[in-house]
Amino acid sequence: MAYAIRVRRSVRHSVLATSAVMMLSGAALAAQQAPMLDPLVEDGTLPPVDERLPDNPLVVEPVDSIGKYGGTWRSGLRGRGDNAWISRTLNYDGLVRYNREWDEIIPNLAESWEVSEDARQYTFHLREGLKWSDGTPFTSADIAFASELIQDPNYPVGGLFLTDPGNPVTIEVVDDTTFTYIFEEPNGLLLDELAGVNGISLVSLQKAYCGQFSPAVNENAEQLAKDEGYESWAFMMEDKCAWGQETQRWSNPDLPFMNAWVIEEPWTGNASRVVLERNPYYWKVDPDGNQLPYIDRLEMRVSESAEELTLMALNGEMDFTDRHITTVANRPLFYDGQKEGDYRLGANVPSQSSTLVLQLNLNHADPVKAELYNSKDFRIGLSEAINRQEIIDAVFTGQGEPYQVAPRPESQFYDEEMAKQYTDYDPESAIAHLESAGLTETNGQGIRLMRDGRPATINVDVISAFRPEWIDMLELMSLQLREVGIDLEINNIDRTLFYDKRPGGDFDAQVWQGDGGLDVIQEPRYYFPSSDESAWAFQWQAWFNGTDPEIASEPADWAKEQMALYDRLGASSDPEEQEDLMRQILAIAKENFPVIGVSLAPDGYYIAKNNLRNVYEPMKHAWLFPTPAPYDPQQWYFD
Amino acid sequence: MLGFIVRRLIAMVLTIWAVSFVSFAIIQLPPGDYLTSYMADLSAAGDRVDPATIEAMRKQYSLDDPFIIQYFKWIGGVLHGDFGNSFEWSAPVTDLIWGRLGNSVLVEGLAVLVMWLVALPIGIYAAVRKYSLGDYLATIGGFVGLAIPNFLFALVLMYLWYIYFGETLGGLYSPDLQGTPWDLERILDFLAHAWAPVLVLSTAGTAQLIRVMRANLLDELTKPYVTTARSKGLPEWRAILKYPVRVALNPLVSTIGWLLPTLVSSSVVVSVVMNLPTAGPLLLRSLTTQDMYLAGAIIMLLGVLTVIGTLISDLILAWIDPRIRYGGR
Numbered sequence: 004m005a006y007a008i009r010v011r012r013s014v015r016h017s018v019l020a021t022s023a024v025m026m027l028s029g030a031a032l033a034a035q036q037a038p039m040l041d042p043l044v045e046d047g048t049l050p051p052v053d054e055r056l057p058d059n060p061l062v063v064e065p066v067d068s069i070g071k072y073g074g075t076w077r078s079g080l081r082g083r084g085d086n087a088w089i090s091r092t093l094n095y096d097g098l099v100r101y102n103r104e105w106d107e108i109i110p111n112l113a114e115s116w117e118v119s120e121d122a123r124q125y126t127f128h129l130r131e132g133l134k135w136s137d138g139t140p141f142t143s144a145d146i147a148f149a150s151e152l153i154q155d156p157n158y159p160v161g162g163l164f165l166t167d168p169g170n171p172v173t174i175e176v177v178d179d180t181t182f183t184y185i186f187e188e189p190n191g192l193l194l195d196e197l198a199g200v201n202g203i204s205l206v207s208l209q210k211a212y213c214g215q216f217s218p219a220v221n222e223n224a225e226q227l228a229k230d231e232g233y234e235s236w237a238f239m240m241e242d243k244c245a246w247g248q249e250t251q252r253w254s255n256p257d258l259p260f261m262n263a264w265v266i267e268e269p270w271t272g273n274a275s276r277v278v279l280e281r282n283p284y285y286w287k288v289d290p291d292g293n294q295l296p297y298i299d300r301l302e303m304r305v306s307e308s309a310e311e312l313t314l315m316a317l318n319g320e321m322d323f324t325d326r327h328i329t330t331v332a333n334r335p336l337f338y339d340g341q342k343e344g345d346y347r348l349g350a351n352v353p354s355q356s357s358t359l360v361l362q363l364n365l366n367h368a369d370p371v372k373a374e375l376y377n378s379k380d381f382r383i384g385l386s387e388a389i390n391r392q393e394i395i396d397a398v399f400t401g402q403g404e405p406y407q408v409a410p411r412p413e414s415q416f417y418d419e420e421m422a423k424q425y426t427d428y429d430p431e432s433a434i435a436h437l438e439s440a441g442l443t444e445t446n447g448q449g450i451r452l453m454r455d456g457r458p459a460t461i462n463v464d465v466i467s468a469f470r471p472e473w474i475d476m477l478e479l480m481s482l483q484l485r486e487v488g489i490d491l492e493i494n495n496i497d498r499t500l501f502y503d504k505r506p507g508g509d510f511d512a513q514v515w516q517g518d519g520g521l522d523v524i525q526e527p528r529y530y531f532p533s534s535d536e537s538a539w540a541f542q543w544q545a546w547f548n549g550t551d552p553e554i555a556s557e558p559a560d561w562a563k564e565q566m567a568l569y570d571r572l573g574a575s576s577d578p579e580e581q582e583d584l585m586r587q588i589l590a591i592a593k594e595n596f597p598v599i600g601v602s603l604a605p606d607g608y609y610i611a612k613n614n615l616r617n618v619y620e621p622m623k624h625a626w627l628f629p630t631p632a633p634y635d636p637q638q639w640y641f642d
Numbered sequence: 643m644l645g646f647i648v649r650r651l652i653a654m655v656l657t658i659w660a661v662s663f664v665s666f667a668i669i670q671l672p673p674g675d676y677l678t679s680y681m682a683d684l685s686a687a688g689d690r691v692d693p694a695t696i697e698a699m700r701k702q703y704s705l706d707d708p709f710i711i712q713y714f715k716w717i718g719g720v721l722h723g724d725f726g727n728s729f730e731w732s733a734p735v736t737d738l739i740w741g742r743l744g745n746s747v748l749v750e751g752l753a754v755l756v757m758w759l760v761a762l763p764i765g766i767y768a769a770v771r772k773y774s775l776g777d778y779l780a781t782i783g784g785f786v787g788l789a790i791p792n793f794l795f796a797l798v799l800m801y802l803w804y805i806y807f808g809e810t811l812g813g814l815y816s817p818d819l820q821g822t823p824w825d826l827e828r829i830l831d832f833l834a835h836a837w838a839p840v841l842v843l844s845t846a847g848t849a850q851l852i853r854v855m856r857a858n859l860l861d862e863l864t865k866p867y868v869t870t871a872r873s874k875g876l877p878e879w880r881a882i883l884k885y886p887v888r889v890a891l892n893p894l895v896s897t898i899g900w901l902l903p904t905l906v907s908s909s910v911v912v913s914v915v916m917n918l919p920t921a922g923p924l925l926l927r928s929l930t931t932q933d934m935y936l937a938g939a940i941i942m943l944l945g946v947l948t949v950i951g952t953l954i955s956d957l958i959l960a961w962i963d964p965r966i967r968y969g970g971r
Contacts, residue, residue, distance in 0.1 A: 156698070166695075235702075241732065254732070272733055272738035272924075273741045273742065275817045276817040306812065307913070307917050307927070308917040310797060310915055311810060311812035314800060314804045314812075315810045318808065318809070497930075498682035498683070499673055499674030499675075499678045499679045499682060499932065500673045501682065502678050502681060550694070
């Protein structure tokens, strides 16, 4: 199969965009470099730019214009959990990547690949002459080292796609630039995994550096770790080279990278800023042959204070950010401050479908409640009793529209009927549905009674710390449901408890955001019980994934049918067939209506300084598609 | 006196040990552990985690051991100066907390100093000139300071500073000067940043100090020994400062020990709002992520500070008030 497989996951039918054409340059262009590197080359610290670039550097087509070198991109980080922002700004350089429209997988470190018909063998060809940021060659051996480390049971890192017990994989190194993954079973989603944010773990561990901590490479690794005061080699590896794509990676300036910028001032517990500088060995150029990136440095203020970051942005001290401070509530503030702060707001299309997903626990430990929640009539009754427009007006200043948990309008899986079913506010019909679900009697307070005479009270678990607007939405929903005789109690709890309750099945309902609105195939948690994020059918997903056999229970027939379809999807290497199977899964989800949505998540926004050029608009925003990195910040520049 | 101190020290060690146990137990109270919170964090970002990975990590971190075993492992290390590792930062706890505790002591110490320097003269003045205009003004001013929540004051100050001076207040020093030696440039830079949190933190306590000082002094001023001192011809200011003020200070001094922990806990929100690199935000974050060794170490050190503070206040008390010094005999 050719190198550019059309996956058509989430086609945005947009005419706005200048299409990002990633060409493979034939003859090497006369390369130029950033002025800050000139003295280093002159005094011999660095080899000339032609020797630093691969034979066939990746040519990045700028969004608007060829840029100029220099400048510092300032942004902000919050507590330790914020490594995601660093990853999103620069750490999207895996073997393959998505294009800017997020509808095609295109070459990156690998310049081409072949997939066998049965989707069991993937052969990749790396660019010739790639170098790590320390100047040493990047080869198949590094990928093999990382892959084997990920599979080591003594070193639990990320990289789910290589550790699936149902589908073991071996890696075969052909030569320095060629290697093959051989799966026991078909794996139709490998390229998606590699193009998503999780694929980065494969290209982030240099064998020469990280290998010294691994017993597989260095037989004294265990002793080395003991000498350095670590309990075992795995702890030392974690400290120096990080679990998968996680935190520690930005604390160790010695760790070599393949990214455009590398750590200069590391992220330690007492750092008040993190500084990254250009990687002189970065392997991408613009069409004129200028080595990227254009921007010299990244400077990230480490601040616990969202208020401080907000003021910095208002004050024009943030060159680009879309994190923490770009909330619904802050939008008017930032809008008004544009002139003063010399910045602009751009649109971020979220990957979420619904602003709130009400997940009734279909696997409830209480048999009476389980029976009620499994009644589709009951769920329809709840849905029709919600006055969505009122919520949209009160909470989202009118932004958004009534919407179920369904693919977004920008997705090729968009289905208006699925998105709009049972969203009309209709208390009478709601009551009729509740009555056919068996809730005919009421008590003195007008609350309907369940089969065993207890009032139909739904305790909804919610983490308001994550989305403060959820409480406002639930307060309104509670009043609305009260009208039809349902008692909705809001149970605002901490995250750990929220997750701890899932396996026991002893909760009525949980609230989360509608992930999977654009990344429909990759994130189907609400369409069928696919992962442990499917709180609405936690025991069914355990059955499907084989993760917690002690709590797993056999799913309803319709869910089993979806699971069989998804298994077929994963075994297919044909994007058309995958899409077709996903449509069938969605049709079953539509028919069975397992979770209730409220409104379409409105566009988010980013803040960019007015002199920052080549910034794409609008950006799609998802974890798997780690915005803004897929929009190539390496080609951003200051005018 | 010596016996008094020795008895105190023995009690201190036992108290600190009890504090360590309680603090560790408190952190274990909420359901879940660091890994559940870590997993929840990732999920919030949209990431997925393999439950098997989490299970393996839990084993690796010994999080599946019973509480008592975890505690003794930890306290055993503490006796050797090893407070364990912070999960979140993957770094020794000791590396993380000393700098931050230093900043805490610095900022909060300055706040106490300012508080006392402002409140005591005002309190004395308010007592001596009872019901005068100055008394009312000082009282109103103090109560306004008490009534405004610290974090709100911090926010308003940051906002006004941004509006009128176009600068973002935050942090304790410029990032460029992080880790440089304390030369004149760094001290000036520190003062340019630190005035704001010191102002915010000191306003709240001032009112209380003024009122306590004023009430105590009012009690003393009418006592016969003051009249005696006056009648012997001592100048008014001397008659007041030398005797009644000293006595009135007694309740203030005896609560020095409580000042340190109160300041640290009351400064947590201010530190978060103003992004101060003090122990407060680190404690808050370690509690929410259930980073138990880090949180345990901070809570324990706060306990130690309290105990030391109490000892100091006892000693000062004995020094300024002869009745206490000789009371033991």
